Amino acid sequence: MTTASHEVRPPRSKVRSLPLDLWPEADRNAWKAACQPGTRLKRGGVAGHLKPVTRDDHARHYGCFLDFLDRHGLLRSDGEAAANVTTDNIYAYLTELKDRVRSTTVHGSICKVRRAAQYMAPGCNLTWLAEIGKDLALVRRPRSKFHRMVMTEVLVEAGLTLIHEAEVSPTLSEIARARQVRNGLMVALLALCPIRRKNFAGLEIGRSFQKVRGKWWILLSASETKENRPDERPVDELLTPVIDRYLDQHRRVLARTNNPPSALWLSSSNGMPMTGGNVRGVISATTLATVGVDVSPHLFRTSAASTAAILGGKNPHLGSALLHHIDSRVTNEHYNRAGSLSAADSFRQIVRQYEKK
Numbered sequence: 001m002t003t004a005s006h007e008v009r010p011p012r013s014k015v016r017s018l019p020l021d022l023w024p025e026a027d028r029n030a031w032k033a034a035c036q037p038g039t040r041l042k043r044g045g046v047a048g049h050l051k052p053v054t055r056d057d058h059a060r061h062y063g064c065f066l067d068f069l070d071r072h073g074l075l076r077s078d079g080e081a082a083a084n085v086t087t088d089n090i091y092a093y094l095t096e097l098k099d100r101v102r103s104t105t106v107h108g109s110i111c112k113v114r115r116a117a118q119y120m121a122p123g124c125n126l127t128w129l130a131e132i133g134k135d136l137a138l139v140r141r142p143r144s145k146f147h148r149m150v151m152t153e154v155l156v157e158a159g160l161t162l163i164h165e166a167e168v169s170p171t172l173s174e175i176a177r178a179r180q181v182r183n184g185l186m187v188a189l190l191a192l193c194p195i196r197r198k199n200f201a202g203l204e205i206g207r208s209f210q211k212v213r214g215k216w217w218i219l220l221s222a223s224e225t226k227e228n229r230p231d232e233r234p235v236d237e238l239l240t241p242v243i244d245r246y247l248d249q250h251r252r253v254l255a256r257t258n259n260p261p262s263a264l265w266l267s268s269s270n271g272m273p274m275t276g277g278n279v280r281g282v283i284s285a286t287t288l289a290t291v292g293v294d295v296s297p298h299l300f301r302t303s304a305a306s307t308a309a310i311l312g313g314k315n316p317h318l319g320s321a322l323l324h325h326i327d328s329r330v331t332n333e334h335y336n337r338a339g340s341l342s343a344a345d346s347f348r349q350i351v352r353q354y355e356k357k
Contacts, residue, residue: 017063030081030120047119061112082117107136158290159188178250179268194304197297201279203264
């Protein structure tokens with residue numbers, strides 16, 4: 001850890017997020033206290049209500065800010081929590097960010113640094129940083145998704161085609177066949193059930209991924225969803241035989257053991273559960289190879305919403321219900337009629353209808 005200095009060091013070439021154990025002591029202690037969950041008899045920290053993935057994201061962005069200061073000899077290890085969040089440091093950090101990432105990421109990074117600082121030092125006046133965030137919001141230019149948008153039925157067909165080619169190939173090794181079936185199933189399943197990446201990557205057989213009366217279901221508890229509401233949706237019966245074969249044959253090959261972990265998606269390199277980053281990389285690479293477009297897991301949600309809007313006809317709010325969104329413009333009555341269960345059923349019918357044409 002370095003102390004404050006007026007001399008700026010040449011930056012390291014590698015950018016990272018400074019790990020929590022290397023943060024200034026005041027920041028580290030304040031962050032841990034802020035993230036303490038509440039109990040029945042004791043109130044938690046100011047960030048205790050956040051989901052772990054949200055807290056980790058804020059800590060990662062704040063760690064990137066601290067890493068920038070550390071690389072340039074500007075990091076103070078003394079002082080109170082969030083003492084490094086000064087106008088000079090923020091403007092210096094902005095200069096590097098603007099050269100390295102897109103405008104939307106610049107805006108998001110600064111906003112998350114501010115929130116992390118507020119959690120660590122609730123009494124600190126960061127109005128000036130909020131104003132910087134507002135200015136950045138005015139000039140951000142989101143990357144266009146239009147050229148990367150692929151209709152859902154195309155993604156389903158691509159996934160099923162990949163599975164079929166793997167299973168009839170006379171040349172593929174067992175592990176290569178199992179890997180290709182897994183990749184194709186990932187694409188087809190996510191296309192029909194466009195849940196969030198962290199939930200998709202974390203599906204577990206017997207818990208969040210269950211077979212009920214011969215039909216596969218995705219069952220997410222309220223604590224697992226961003227909206228804090230349960231998300232229960234059936235998997236299209238089109239995929240039932242594929243899923244059964246994957247679990248009975250191909251997943252066993254990937255696992256390399258008779259007692260594989262409960263994770264649905266296993267790595268072909270070591271048989272261990274795949275991380276969210278692994279899943280994202282596989283899906284992006286698979287869609288690029290099959291449909292010619294890198295469709296990230298998040299863009300599967302865009303594709304689903306676009307497909308629902310274009311083909312949904314008399315279901316104008318099918319997309320928002322399918323994605324498990326809460327929209328203040330849609331009445332509670334409507335959401336009660338079109339929850340994720342009925343939305344999933346309507347969406348399957350639409351996709352199947354257009355697959356037959």
